[in-house]
Amino acid sequence: MNKNYTVLIIDDKKENLKYLNEILKDEKYTVKASTDANFAINSSKINPPDLILLDIKMPEINGFEVCKLLKKENKLKDIPIIFISALDDINSKVKAFEEGGVDYITKPFEKEEVKARIKTQLKLFEKKQTIENLLIQQDFFLKKIIHEMNTPLSIISLNIDNLETQLGPKEQFEAIKASSKSLSSIYNDLYYLTKKEKRTQEIESINLINFLSSRVMFFDEMANIKNIDIELSIHSEFSVIMDKNDLERVIDNTISNAIKYSNENSIIDIILDKNYIEIKDFGTGIEDTNVVFNPYYQQKNANIGLGLGLSIVKDICDRYEIKINVNSDNNGTSFIYTFPQNLTKEN
Incomplete structure (x- = not known):
């Protein structure tokens, strides 16, 4: 020291x-x-x-x-x-x-005891301050990344749509749009993390059929790259009462992961029934379901993402008391989100 x-x-x-x-x-x-x-x-x-x-x-x-x-x-x-x-x-x-x-x-x-205890606590205090400074720098860095990502993503999306209008659909355009959607999902996670403490929640009643349909459309290009069909099955209609941004982070991160770990030429089932949403893929499965919600966790075969998505999902579900069930084996993975009665409303 x-x-x-x-x-x-x-x-x-x-x-x-x-x-x-x-x-x-x-x-x-x-x-x-x-x-x-x-x-x-x-x-x-x-x-x-x-x-x-x-x-x-x-x-x-x-x-x-x-x-x-x-x-x-x-x-x-x-x-x-x-x-x-x-x-x-x-x-x-x-x-x-x-x-x-x-x-x-x-x-x-005891002279030596006093000196040793003081020295230890000062070292701990110094390390704590170092960590706090690093967190401040990390926060600044994340905000800088978010600012720098937003404009290029908007430009890419706008120009691809214009080119597609002029030249017609092409496989290369689909690949660019899919990659843009992947980056957009990462951007939304980072934006959520930096704003979650300051953002005012807007609680509203969300029609799940309309909401899930819009998320399926959003991920359509990403799924098409691997020739994956996203199928939405409605067994029971209900709405949930929560912040739409929070629900979007839960569903988007789960669908994004399902696409990432699905086998090519497979399907992803999204099932709406009673008081739950199930998102099921037919892919490689999860190595360890006990750690999948840990921040920065990624499987060995992950090739994109920061490993933040499912930790955000867990944080949101804990706040709303939404129960999460994860079932996984070599044939695929199922995420089931069961909503408490106070968050649901029959349509």
Whole structure:
């Protein structure tokens, strides 16, 4: 650790402050110490430390209350707090962790133990900050990709339609449109991930016959490349009450996967019956249905996609309490989405 870390000590006993200061100066930390908890909180708001050593038994305000006040401040809530106390009972230790402490050191202090525990927590804090910065960069990167993908996809789609109008249908046009649809599906997943926290859901009643028909038409070019027929079978009509974008991500990702793993010259069955939708392919099957919803999971024979689709599906279904059943073998895979009663409405 090359950074010059600042450690704040809050303890009403001056002798404890002096002893801890002696221990820490060997580690070249910048040490700040205070017997006044309120003063320490206010000064931390101005110049946040990297770690806090906090005594529990203090006269005006105890350490647990100080910890609560610190955790309420956005600038201070993530700072690691190590409780220091003469109390060695299990209840005090449990309460310290419940209030947000990361460690607990009992008095009298063991010099090497104090140094080791502080060093460990500072390393963890540094790694956590690194991860948070990487996530911020990842978010920026995804938004940049989305922005850069949208315009080219629109141009490709528009020009292919114009060429097809002028020259008539051609096999090459079908291949370009299918690839464009694949990229469009990836684009929609990325867009959904970056917007899902901020997007306002628009709950509405969705006629499933109309909705599923529109999704079959959307994927028609992709299916045609492998000479796959998508068949829609209606055994029972009903509508679902949910956000259309959420339902689209569930159905589109499932159909897209079904096309990807289907054998050529096969069919994909989409069945609407009672309170469920089943999407069944006749392809290679799934290697391990227990991990298929994990983020970034891809089978060995996957040749396109980011492995995000089914993790998005799982997230949406969990929120709406939609039950997922996956059955798979060497003859194909079936995804069954069973909707709870409060989401369904008979047509």
